[in-house]
Amino acid sequence: MLVVGITGTLGAGKGTVVEMLKEKGFVHYSARDYIRKRVQAMGLKPDRDTFTMVANAAREKEGGDFIAKGLLEQANKDGKNCIIESIRNVKEVEYLKKHCNFVLLCVDADIKIRYSRIIKRDSETDNVDFDTFVADEQREMSPTDENKQNLGLVIRMADYTIDNSKDLDNLKQQVDKIYSCLPLRHRLTWDEYFLEVVKTVAKRATCDRGRSGCVIVKDKQILVTGYVGSPTGLPHCDDVGHLFKKTINEEGEISTHCVRTVHAEQNAICQAAKRGIALEGATLYCTMTPCRVCAMMIINCGIKRVVCLNKYHSGQESEEMFNQAGIQLDFVSEEVVKYDHQ
Numbered sequence: 001m002l003v004v005g006i007t008g009t010l011g012a013g014k015g016t017v018v019e020m021l022k023e024k025g026f027v028h029y030s031a032r033d034y035i036r037k038r039v040q041a042m043g044l045k046p047d048r049d050t051f052t053m054v055a056n057a058a059r060e061k062e063g064g065d066f067i068a069k070g071l072l073e074q075a076n077k078d079g080k081n082c083i084i085e086s087i088r089n090v091k092e093v094e095y096l097k098k099h100c101n102f103v104l105l106c107v108d109a110d111i112k113i114r115y116s117r118i119i120k121r122d123s124e125t126d127n128v129d130f131d132t133f134v135a136d137e138q139r140e141m142s143p144t145d146e147n148k149q150n151l152g153l154v155i156r157m158a159d160y161t162i163d164n165s166k167d168l169d170n171l172k173q174q175v176d177k178i179y180s181c182l183p184l185r186h187r188l189t190w191d192e193y194f195l196e197v198v199k200t201v202a203k204r205a206t207c208d209r210g211r212s213g214c215v216i217v218k219d220k221q222i223l224v225t226g227y228v229g230s231p232t233g234l235p236h237c238d239d240v241g242h243l244f245k246k247t248i249n250e251e252g253e254i255s256t257h258c259v260r261t262v263h264a265e266q267n268a269i270c271q272a273a274k275r276g277i278a279l280e281g282a283t284l285y286c287t288m289t290p291c292r293v294c295a296m297m298i299i300n301c302g303i304k305r306v307v308c309l310n311k312y313h314s315g316q317e318s319e320e321m322f323n324q325a326g327i328q329l330d331f332v333s334e335e336v337v338k339y340d341h342q
């Protein structure tokens, strides 16, 4: 899925560009409609002042990127290439760049031409003289509170800029040219591909203390997989409950662990042993930083690289061991996982 964010100046023709992209199959999500729905849900009068008031209050409470978050959530549910219009806040651009396959498109035009377009629209709110129009725009362009809109900065972040100072044919040509360059389909990298498999494997795990999965790969081929679960033939935590044991560390802190299960990494390694598959030089993909025992086994199997979806809260010892053993350790997310009541 590709998300095209649209930004740009007043009267530049953002709406026309949106229509052109819709003809090419893009779904349209509008920031204005998003606010309108909120205003309606609150039972307030849907006018411009109320929109501004509700949007400002939400920015204060939920952050400057709340519209982008809401619209991307909707887009992810629909799963189609889409347009998010319009982007007016730096935090929105940052959020979208981080969380999806995103391109920012800016629509601009000569200010006199834009002013004449606005006057022709003949809408009450747009009925201002040229000097006021210029002054209003300059105010919008200059930095203010980081949660508020800052059009000037957003425009400078655009990947593509359209100059819509000429006619409709010229605009169409520019849109077609940009469309031909868009990354419409994101092909998974090898790491993303194997980590998606890890997520699926983890769904068969039988201990809800941490439904972990593991995939061991060599030369871009999966050798073995494993998930957290009891030894074959023994009852599972999901059926009979956990088997807790307390551990006291050298600082005297007591932590509680479920010991009923064989860890995902260990199960993958056992599968290799059972089938006589060498793991030397392989890469191990897993849900979070392997524990101390798993880390030691991984090192001695000759595995050369470990890729984790998340960090485990007390994974420092394993990280240190991998470092000493010369194993490359990569994390997809810096999110730290901690179990409850440990």
Ligand SMILES: [Zn+2]
Pocket: 206, 207, 208, 209, 237, 241, 242, 243, 258, 259, 260, 261
């Ligand atoms: Zn358990």
Ligand SMILES: [Zn+2]
Pocket: 263, 264, 265, 290, 291, 292, 293, 294, 295
């Ligand atoms: Zn482990």
